[in-house]
Amino acid sequence: MTDRNSTEYAGWGRALRANGVLARPNTQSEINANAPAIGNRRSYGDAALITGGTAQDLTQLDRIIAFDRTTGLLTVEAGISLGELARVLAPQGWLPAVLPGTGFATVGGAIGMDVHGKNHHHVGSFCQHVTSITLIQGEKTKTITPKSGSIWKATCGGLGQTGIIVQATLQLSQARGDMMLVSEQRATDWDHHIALLDGSDAPYTVGWIDAMATGTSLGRGIVEEGEICRGLKPTARGSKKIPFDAPHLALSSPIVRAFNALYYRRVPKSGRTVVRPINDFFFPLDKIHDWNKLYGRRGFHQFQCVVPLNQSSVLREMMEKVASSGLASPLAVLKRMGAGLNGESAGYMSFPMEGYTLAIDFPNRPAARDLIAKLESLALKANGRIYLAKDALSTGTAIKSMYTDHPKWAAATAKADPHKHLQTDMTRRLDLRT
Amino acid sequence: MTDTWIILGASSTIAKAFTRSVAETGAHVILAGRRMDDLEASAADASARSATGATPVAFDARDPATFQPIIDAAIATGGTINCAVFVGSMPSQDDINADPALVDGTIADSFTGPARFLQMLAPVLSEQGSGSVVGVGSVAGDRGRVGNYVYGAAKAGFATYLSGLRNQLGRNGVHVLTVKPGPVDTVMTQGLGDQPFMTTADAVVADIHKALRKKRNTLYTKWIWWPVMTVIKLIPEPIFKKMSI
Numbered sequence A: 001m002t003d004r005n006s007t008e009y010a011g012w013g014r015a016l017r018a019n020g021v022l023a024r025p026n027t028q029s030e031i032n033a034n035a036p037a038i039g040n041r042r043s044y045g046d047a048a049l050i051t052g053g054t055a056q057d058l059t060q061l062d063r064i065i066a067f068d069r070t071t072g073l074l075t076v077e078a079g080i081s082l083g084e085l086a087r088v089l090a091p092q093g094w095l096p097a098v099l100p101g102t103g104f105a106t107v108g109g110a111i112g113m114d115v116h117g118k119n120h121h122h123v124g125s126f127c128q129h130v131t132s133i134t135l136i137q138g139e140k141t142k143t144i145t146p147k148s149g150s151i152w153k154a155t156c157g158g159l160g161q162t163g164i165i166v167q168a169t170l171q172l173s174q175a176r177g178d179m180m181l182v183s184e185q186r187a188t189d190w191d192h193h194i195a196l197l198d199g200s201d202a203p204y205t206v207g208w209i210d211a212m213a214t215g216t217s218l219g220r221g222i223v224e225e226g227e228i229c230r231g232l233k234p235t236a237r238g239s240k241k242i243p244f245d246a247p248h249l250a251l252s253s254p255i256v257r258a259f260n261a262l263y264y265r266r267v268p269k270s271g272r273t274v275v276r277p278i279n280d281f282f283f284p285l286d287k288i289h290d291w292n293k294l295y296g297r298r299g300f301h302q303f304q305c306v307v308p309l310n311q312s313s314v315l316r317e318m319m320e321k322v323a324s325s326g327l328a329s330p331l332a333v334l335k336r337m338g339a340g341l342n343g344e345s346a347g348y349m350s351f352p353m354e355g356y357t358l359a360i361d362f363p364n365r366p367a368a369r370d371l372i373a374k375l376e377s378l379a380l381k382a383n384g385r386i387y388l389a390k391d392a393l394s395t396g397t398a399i400k401s402m403y404t405d406h407p408k409w410a411a412a413t414a415k416a417d418p419h420k421h422l423q424t425d426m427t428r429r430l431d432l433r434t
Numbered sequence B: 001m002t003d004t005w006i007i008l009g010a011s012s013t014i015a016k017a018f019t020r021s022v023a024e025t026g027a028h029v030i031l032a033g034r035r036m037d038d039l040e041a042s043a044a045d046a047s048a049r050s051a052t053g054a055t056p057v058a059f060d061a062r063d064p065a066t067f068q069p070i071i072d073a074a075i076a077t078g079g080t081i082n083c084a085v086f087v088g089s090m091p092s093q094d095d096i097n098a099d100p101a102l103v104d105g106t107i108a109d110s111f112t113g114p115a116r117f118l119q120m121l122a123p124v125l126s127e128q129g130s131g132s133v134v135g136v137g138s139v140a141g142d143r144g145r146v147g148n149y150v151y152g153a154a155k156a157g158f159a160t161y162l163s164g165l166r167n168q169l170g171r172n173g174v175h176v177l178t179v180k181p182g183p184v185d186t187v188m189t190q191g192l193g194d195q196p197f198m199t200t201a202d203a204v205v206a207d208i209h210k211a212l213r214k215k216r217n218t219l220y221t222k223w224i225w226w227p228v229m230t231v232i233k234l235i236p237e238p239i240f241k242k243m244s245i
């Protein structure tokens, strides 16, 4: 049984919306093979929107099917969220090998975007720890593995265009506890920030960047390094809440500037070490439900790109443009990505590649959209790419030149979904299926 | 001793959320329902979430022959037996008007089936001298409304039954909780459009656990339904009979 009425719904950034039917199958047998699947709609743009058609929300298919506690192989239905998995598995000594910045992402969505986490430099992307995927393709249900060739590579990071993912088996990684030992240190400027990221060998590393700081402070921020631990009590006086209350105060530039300065100084000059529950470390923003609404009805955009290691100067140029525009929100992240497990990427359309990735939120205003267009052309020039999980503004031409394996993906999806039943607003906007 | 929870109507959306919550505390779950494939998947899920054991068993509220094996399975676990009743069905009043035979099934699913089952379980619980029974009724049972009165009558009957069961079992240390949910976003309400004060299965389950800890007798969830139903119950019948709420 499904809801038949058409409703308006939006991507996480709320700048793009769709009018269509949201169906919610309760069992695998209720799935309509010809309507695209979506997860928890944590993609910012239109990846999970289907205007004028039916989107199938698979979040009711959220069971653990099998769990081998000795090998860490876990088979789940596609609609289970990664936060739920972390909550259930960590006390039992296991964790999904890759966790993005929101625990609301489902396994289906994590595969569809081949998501990455704060440990990408060590373990690669999500799909590199998936050992099999069960897809509904028209009349057939089939299980594919990394040995299946092009259909596998087109499914990982493949925006759901090869079929409806109903189940997947994940190789979990061992977790020595359910707390995180986090060390934080100030990065005083751009070069220092890059040097700290380059020098970090911690399992989890990420940089928060003050996107308002200019001049000699350009690129300053806080580099956070984490390691899973056991038996420690969380540090009582957590400062983790501060940054995420900021949007309450209206995101005008003087306020963001003041806020960022405070946030930066919260970590003493000499650095500090704190203990946090793992979910707070991985999913800091999830504690405030629907924080995306704080940007008002016009919504917001996130720009996220990755550029090769030798192009960090271009990234610095982007940072200069962002800082001088005064448009950024407090949410800005810099991270060094690795080359992927075994030096490969999981899918044809996978975002991660070796280099530096920068992610910044902007309110949805004309000036911000112009700035994002500029940043995007800089990324393209630097042989980088932008992340489709965040995109709402790019063009098909740009995306196709950034993702050089796009033709292989287009060929594989044409075979898997010949009648293009699984198109979403994103694949149409960017004309990806041709 | 570990807890054993008999879950009647284990494929229900609210039952699934409840099953997970007790599985995570290490309980043994007896999953009773009609769809064995679904129950087996839920049993695997419960085991992965630390249930001491998870046993799927066939249950049809309209077939009393299925009842005793469920009780036997619970006794076999050796744990402290508890029971949560989620089974129920809600055909639309229009369908019932068109086919009065639907009355029997509606009342069997929500009232007489679970009542007979609990009547069989009662001596076991009395003897045990502890444990809890959670019976899910509905705000629809608080007053007969034009749009939903057969379902409402079944839930009213079940609530009265639970009140008597509480009176009996309470003497032997067994707690009986009557749960009256308002609209919950589940299979049952899918396709019915927007409902007032809609809540989620997880929120209902959190409320149930809180009520169990406090040994409450009746739980309205969301809480707002308590004042709302108090007012609705006070409307004099001559006026109420002309209303369509």
Ligand SMILES: Cc1cc2nc3c(=O)[nH]c(=O)nc-3n(C[C@H](O)[C@H](O)[C@H](O)COP(=O)(O)OP(=O)(O)OC[C@H]3O[C@@H](n4cnc5c(N)ncnc54)[C@H](O)[C@@H]3O)c2cc1C
Residues within 6 Å of the ligand: A012, A036, A037, A038, A039, A040, A041, A042, A043, A044, A047, A048, A058, A078, A079, A099, A100, A101, A102, A104, A105, A106, A107, A108, A109, A110, A111, A112, A113, A114, A115, A116, A117, A118, A159, A160, A161, A163, A164, A165, A166, A285, A389, A424
């Ligand atoms: C606060 C926040 C932090 C984030 N941090 C990170 C991060 O650190 N790293 C990162 O990589 N990403 C990050 N993201 C992005 C997020 O992880 C991805 O957008 C992810 O895909 C969201 O999962 P979802 O279940 O909501 O999928 P949706 O957004 O609903 O869908 C994503 C895509 O997958 C497809 N899809 C979903 N389920 C299925 C299925 N069952 N079968 C077939 N196709 C399917 C959809 O069609 C769509 O194309 C973040 C997002 C937020 C809001």
Ligand SMILES: NC(=O)c1ccc[n+]([C@@H]2O[C@H](COP(=O)([O-])OP(=O)(O)OC[C@H]3O[C@@H](n4cnc5c(N)ncnc54)[C@H](OP(=O)(O)O)[C@@H]3O)[C@@H](O)[C@H]2O)c1
Residues within 6 Å of the ligand: B009, B010, B011, B012, B013, B014, B015, B033, B034, B035, B059, B060, B061, B062, B085, B086, B087, B088, B089, B090, B109, B110, B136, B137, B138, B139, B180, B181, B182, B183, B184, B185, B186, B187, B188, B189
């Ligand atoms: N959702 C609401 O708004 C709401 C409000 C108030 C009260 N309630 C009550 O909450 C309880 C749980 O309902 P829900 O919302 O979770 O809806 P649900 O998912 O539709 O659950 C009802 C369950 O009852 C089972 N069932 C029906 N007839 C049966 C029979 N003869 N034998 C065995 N099982 C039978 C169904 O089994 P199958 O899966 O095999 O069909 C189904 O799993 C019900 O008692 C309902 O009346 C719900």
